Amino acid sequence: MSPVYQFTVSPDFPTKRMSSWFILNTWLQKATDLHIHLELYPDFASQRQAIHDDAVDLIYANPFDASMLVREKGFVPLLRPQDKSDECLVAVKQGSPIQAVEDLAPGCRVASTEDPDVNLVGMMLLEPADLDRHNTQPVSVDSYPLVAKALFNDDADVGFFLEDAYSELSNLVRKELRELVRSQISDITHVLLSGPRLTEHRERLIQTLSAMPGEPKTAAMLEELGFSRWQVVDREDTEFMIDLMDALMA
Numbered sequence: 335m336s337p338v339y340q341f342t343v344s345p346d347f348p349t350k351r352m353s354s355w356f357i358l359n360t361w362l363q364k365a366t367d368l369h370i371h372l373e374l375y376p377d378f379a380s381q382r383q384a385i386h387d388d389a390v391d392l393i394y395a396n397p398f399d400a401s402m403l404v405r406e407k408g409f410v411p412l413l414r415p416q417d418k419s420d421e422c423l424v425a426v427k428q429g430s431p432i433q434a435v436e437d438l439a440p441g442c443r444v445a446s447t448e449d450p451d452v453n454l455v456g457m458m459l460l461e462p463a464d465l466d467r468h469n470t471q472p473v474s475v476d477s478y479p480l481v482a483k484a485l486f487n488d489d490a491d492v493g494f495f496l497e498d499a500y501s502e503l504s505n506l507v508r509k510e511l512r513e514l515v516r517s518q519i520s521d522i523t524h525v526l527l528s529g530p531r532l533t534e535h536r537e538r539l540i541q542t543l544s545a546m547p548g549e550p551k552t553a554a555m556l557e558e559l560g561f562s563r564w565q566v567v568d569r570e571d572t573e574f575m576i577d578l579m580d581a582l583m584a
Contacts, residue, residue: 338369339391339532344524345378346396346449348502349477354558361555365542368535377476378448391529392539396420397522398450401576404569409527411572412540415561419523421497422455423516427485428509435462435514438492440469445481445490448474451579455517456494482507498560521578525567540566 341362343355352374359372370392375381382399384390385407395403397420403409426432438460446453457467473490475481478499484490497516500508526543528536546552547563556562 336369337531338371339535340384340389341370341372341392342381342384342390343372343374343394344396344399345375345381346447346452346496346499347394348499348560350502351559354555358555358559361552362539362542366535366538368538378450388529391531392526393529394524394526396449396451396524397575397579398454400525400527400572401579403527403529404572404576408530410533410536411567411569412526412528412536413543413564414523414525414567416563416565418498418561419520420451421517421519421522422452422459423495423497423500424456424459424514425485425493425495425500425511426491426514427488428512430485430491430512432491432514435460438463438465440465441471442492443471443473443490445473445475445484445493447477447481447494449494449496451522452494452496454579455519455522459515459517460492479503479507482511486510519578521575523575525572525575526564 341359347355355374356372359370363370373384375384385393385399385403393403393409400411404411424435432438442465444456446456457465460466460470473484475484478495481490481493481495482503485493492514528539532539543564544566546556
């Protein structure tokens with residue numbers, strides 16, 4: 335009986351893309367002749383527990399978790415979305431008296447998800463107001479639409495959004511929000527990583543996924559996931575990103 339490899343995706347992807355990941359997984363199994371099971375976790379805590387338990391073999395990881403996976407769990411980078419970086423933006427609701435980050439004061443309420451890289455960069459964007467996690471009040475929610483809801487309900491003064499997640503909000507919701515600032519780091523991205531059990535299959539995965547733009551059907555799958563093609567990434571590129579994340583956390 336062939337081994338089963340578990341695939342998972344960072345929980346910060348937009349909910350409407352859930353079916354697209356299952357479609358990709360079904361196609362990937364057939365294209366590689368590997369038994370790959372997609373398991374999507376409802377939150378970062380449950381996904382990290384699965385990683386801790388060595389229950390993950392292939393993961394589309396956010397930059398923060400990529401650091402742990404590469405340096406502590408022996409994962410190897412395969413691919414990342416081409417020309418697609420993980421930028422964060424800080425927003426308030428329309429009508430807020432806050433016109434710039436510098437208008438924020440200690441004690442302000444910050445709505446965010448558990449997305450670690452977004453929260454890290456978001457707090458960095460608040461530094462011009464001399465704010466950090468010690469002098470702000472966190473308002474933790476489960477999704478980016480709920481970040482917007484916290485702003486609408488005056489449960490938070492400011493919210494952190496993954497740029498892609500913000501663009502996925504409905505026009506009606508975005509019209510009620512106002513962007514204060516967004517990051518322009520460009521070197522922080524999600525990355526597809528494979529674990530030790532997939533060592534002998536890495537090249538097959540890279541070649542199969544890299545060829546997706548060449549066929550209309552698979553190119554459409556990529557479009558449904560929100561990007562145009564996969565780009566091969568080597569260990570050096572990933573180490574640079576990890577070092578950048580470490581510098582941001584310092």
